[in-house]
Amino acid sequence: MKKFYCILTLLISFSFASTYAQAHKPAAKAPAGGLSASVAAGKKVYTLYCLTCHQADGGGVPNMNPPLIKTSYVLGDKNKIIKIVLKGFNENVEINGDTYTNVMPPQATLTDQEIADVLTYVRNSFGNKAAAIKSADVKKVRTSLK
Numbered sequence: 563m564k565k566f567y568c569i570l571t572l573l574i575s576f577s578f579a580s581t582y583a584q585a586h587k588p589a590a591k592a593p594a595g596g597l598s599a600s601v602a603a604g605k606k607v608y609t610l611y612c613l614t615c616h617q618a619d620g621g622g623v624p625n626m627n628p629p630l631i632k633t634s635y636v637l638g639d640k641n642k643i644i645k646i647v648l649k650g651f652n653e654n655v656e657i658n659g660d661t662y663t664n665v666m667p668p669q670a671t672l673t674d675q676e677i678a679d680v681l682t683y684v685r686n687s688f689g690n691k692a693a694a695i696k697s698a699d700v701k702k703v704r705t706s707l708k
């Protein structure tokens with residue numbers, strides 16, 4: 563009888579241990595080259611090529627450089643936003659009641675990958691949430707503009 567209890571306690575503690583281990587498994591890491599990698603690379607491009615005008619928080623400068631926070635451009639059609647970076651922008655945009663008359667110079671010297679990363683970063687920062695942009699998307703727009 564004593565032996566029986568001994569085995570029972572052993573079994574119970576073993577099953578507790580295994581359920582505990584299962585519940586506390588570390589979460590699987592995001593695969594390399596996924597969204598987080600593109601966002602991290604894009605942040606570096608943003609700091610070098612966009613931050614002076616659009617600011618670190620994407621808030622822009624009122625009546626000079628528009629914000630990149632939940633605008634129809636940032637969250638909208640990816641081809642349009644790719645074109646803005648490749649060709650620059652001069653359309654006097656109106657955002658939240660402010661008009662922006664400054665001209666955005668083209669950033670076409672950036673590679674397809676850099677543009678994809680920076681736009682993926684912008685579309686997933688500053689409170690934005692939109693699909694990633696791939697270098698193949700940029701390549702397509704670049705070719706169509708030639």
Ligand code: HEC
Pocket residue numbers: 608611612613614615616626627628629630633634635636643646647651652653654655657662663664665666667669680681684
């Ligand atoms: C020299 C300043 C300057 C730089 C550098 C610059 N922009 Fe702009 N950007 C502007 C201005 C000014 C406008 C508005 C142009 C207009 O009114 O037609 C604009 C407009 C935009 C828009 C569309 C409007 C909006 O706010 O949603 C996006 C998107 C954008 N820029 C992204 C970028 C990205 C990404 C970079 C870096 C690769 C960048 N810009 C670099 C000044 C700049």
